[in-house]
Amino acid sequence: MFNQLREDISVVFDRDPAARSVWEVLTTYPGIHAILLHRLAAKFWGWGWKWLARFTAYFGRWATGIEIHPGAQIGRRVFIDHGMGVVIGETAVIGDDCTLYHQVTLGGTSWNKGKRHPTLGNGVVVGAGAKILGPLTVGEGAKIGSNAVVVKDVPAGATAVGIPARILTDAPATDAGTTVKKLGFTAYAISADMNDPMVKAMHGLIDHSVDMDDRIVWIMSQLKTLGVETTCPASQTPEFDAEYLNKIVD
Numbered sequence: 001m002f003n004q005l006r007e008d009i010s011v012v013f014d015r016d017p018a019a020r021s022v023w024e025v026l027t028t029y030p031g032i033h034a035i036l037l038h039r040l041a042a043k044f045w046g047w048g049w050k051w052l053a054r055f056t057a058y059f060g061r062w063a064t065g066i067e068i069h070p071g072a073q074i075g076r077r078v079f080i081d082h083g084m085g086v087v088i089g090e091t092a093v094i095g096d097d098c099t100l101y102h103q104v105t106l107g108g109t110s111w112n113k114g115k116r117h118p119t120l121g122n123g124v125v126v127g128a129g130a131k132i133l134g135p136l137t138v139g140e141g142a143k144i145g146s147n148a149v150v151v152k153d154v155p156a157g158a159t160a161v162g163i164p165a166r167i168l169t170d171a172p173a174t175d176a177g178t179t180v181k182k183l184g185f186t187a188y189a190i191s192a193d194m195n196d197p198m199v200k201a202m203h204g205l206i207d208h209s210v211d212m213d214d215r216i217v218w219i220m221s222q223l224k225t226l227g228v229e230t231t232c233p234a235s236q237t238p239e240f241d242a243e244y245l246n247k248i249v250d
Contacts, residue, residue, distance in 0.1 A: 004039075004076060008032055011077045015099055030064035031080030037063070041070035072106075075122070082128075089117035094124075095140070101128040109134040109151075121156060 012025045012032065019025050025032060037060035044053035053070035061067040065084040068074070072088045075096035080086055085103035088094070091114070092106040104126045108116035118132040121139050127146035132138065139156030150165040159168040 005036075007077050008035060008079075011079045011097075015079050016081060030066060031083045034060055034064045034066035034068060034080055034083060034086075035074065035078060038068045038070070038072070038074060041068075042072075042074075045070035072117075091115045091135070092117035093119040095120055095122035097122055098124045098126070100126045101130075101146075103129045105131045105133070107131065107133045118150075 009022055009025050009032070012019045012029060019029075037056060041053045041056035041060065044050075044056060057068060057070045066080060066086045068086075068088045069090040069092070071090040072092045072094070074088075074094045075098065077097045078094055079099045080101075081099065082102040083100075086100060087105045087107065089106055089108050091108070094100075094106075098120050106118050106120075110116045115135045117135065119135075119137045120126070120132075121137070121142065123141045124138050124144070125142075126132065126144040127148070129147040130144045130150065131148070132144065132150040134151060136150065136153050138144065138150070138154045138160075139158065141157045142154045143159045144150055144154070144165070145159065145161035147163070148161050148165040149163045150160050152165075154160045154165070154167060160166065161168060
């Protein structure tokens with residue numbers, strides 16, 4: 001028990017640079033409190049004391065804002081950062097060394113008994129607001145982007161983003177998005193070398209827009225060399241005649 005507690009405290013220092021002391025972590029980190037209360041509730045659940053297990057989990061939800069069903073299985077060195085709004089269902093399984101941020105949901109999509117919640121492999125990171133739904137599997141070392149909605153398996157080491165979540169691979173960088181790189185801009189905070197079709201399309205549009213601007217500048221310079229007037233004509237809108245308007249009104 002104490003070895004697990006030491007591990008819980010050490011991972012906070014590893015994954016949260018804001019942590020300053022053991023006392024601070026023990027007294028002000030709701031993720032730690034939620035995990036400790038869940039271990040107690042899980043023991044009650046395993047002993048068949050179902051109501052006491054559910055009441056312990058209910059108290060943990062009230063105290064921390066983190067709802068973990070006592071039937072859920074959580075591994076070692078799991079860190080719930082911030083934690084408010086996290087929901088972990090009854091048949092969810094979380095491997096060792098996982099990290100969950102606030103408003104994460106490991107939910108079910110069926111009212112039937114049996115396995116209906118996700119299984120996370122070791123070392124999975126789930127971003128804030130992400131929803132992982134159904135009895136799917138997220139492989140070891142995978143990352144789930146913030147606000148993603150995952151409804152199918154995620155391979156080990158992959159990254160899933162979007163609604164519904166798309167699986168990104170570690171494909172090598174291409175020439176797409178060269179102008180974007182020069183401008184120092186990455187659409188939606190995702191680099192251009194990630195294998196995401198939406199990001200590639202956005203970078204392509206930006207490249208095309210910059211290319212068209214360059215062409216227009218070249219055309220205007222050539223016309224000016226030939227002596228063609230290149231300034232835009234002034235507006236031909238007639239001046240406002242207040243006297244004429246007053247005659248109409250009268």
